[in-house]
Amino acid sequence: MSLTFKTLGRGRRVAAGSLIAVAALGLTACQSGPDATSRPSSNAAPVTSHDQQSGDGSQSAGGKPTGAGPQSSANGRGPSASSAKETSPGGKPTGKAPSAAQSQASAMAASDRCTADQMSLRLGASDIGAGNIRYPLVFTNKGKKACSLRGYPGVSLIKRDGSAVGKPATRGGGSGGAVRLQPGQSAHVLLHTLNEGVSDTPCWDRSQLVFVYPPGSKEPMTTGSAGLRVCGGRFDVTAVEAGGLG
Template identity: 50%
Template sequence: MSSATLVARRARRAAAVSLVAVAALSLSACGNDKDDNGAAANGSSSAASAGASGPDEASGSHSGTGSGSESAGTSAGGGGGHGKGTAAAPASNLSPRSASDRCAAADMSLRVGDADAGAGNIHYPLVFTNTGKKTCSLGGYPGVSLLAGDGQQVGSPAKREGGKGSVVRLAPGKSAYAALRTINDGLKDAPCWKTGKIVKAYAPGSKDAMTARTSGLRVCGDTFTVGALQPGTGPQG
């Protein structure tokens, strides 16, 4: 084989080796580009994800704070509202100047006045009199039930009727009354109750029961109501 032929072969081999090396370098560069692009893409995705979750978390925190405040407000408002309704307002829905100013059952007497009939209605004044030594206040509706001679309750407690009125100031010896009302027999299909012998009453704002004898209060037509307290001993008193 001639020298020229050997030189040509060696040149072709060197060229082939160079081509292989170039191809390998190209593949390596492509791989690196792909990794870099992938990392960049992942980085963008993570950033986008972080950007999306940021407002959500802030919104969630805001919503949580809002909900918590709203719940607390509702609870406090509800509780506060309910507490005021129960504690601040006596059964009368009217407030004397102070709790100590309210007439106490121990410093009052109770009696049932004479019946006043007219237009199918029968009214009985339920009279509270201040027997104490100090002026006191009453206002609103007393709680009233009718009892038989043996103390058993007759029918249902009286229902409130009419406006709540105003606070009545009672000097020693002075009275206020609430009108008890029923109707004549036969005005309604409902039968009359057993005749009552005792009226049991709670003065507005008081938990102490008072009783008074009655000559015979009979409720008819399932109609038994009580009005708010007014000054005096009754329309005719």
């Protein structure tokens, strides 16, 4: 009887020990399980806030870049590939170079332009035909260096007291190209109106002066108009052409 009792007692102790071990394992699983699933969620929180602030989810759960930036940039949520190309390795915009070159070219063109103070101006003889009247307005380079003219001048007719006659000339014909004037050389434009009686539109008063802004210039020039009068409501000017007429 005593032997049996001891055997049974030992069996109970073994069984009790097994139950304790199982319980310990179960407790360990309960403690480690929630942590294992919650850590990625807590690590994902900065990614979510980063998305909300900048629209770029290019971070891993550990906060390191995942390489998703270029993809989000392609979607317009970050620096684009084109904007990246606009900056040099030193961080300076490389796109400024063409603009600077264009500005320099524009400055050079402006310095090469014929100005009012280096030219003389005269109105040539009229050319009448088929109801139209054309007057050559001639620019001559009186300076000591070559210069260029291009485009349309601004032309108005005035009286000697400075009052305007009618409206400024409108542009007619093509814009043409640049005309290079060596010292002493001339270029011209044509002033065009209609002969009296061709149209029922009344003629303007006679003028005494032609008031001109050379192409690209803010300084005016004047010359006598020889009584030029606009009729038929038609008064236009062509772009600069090489040579002096009349």
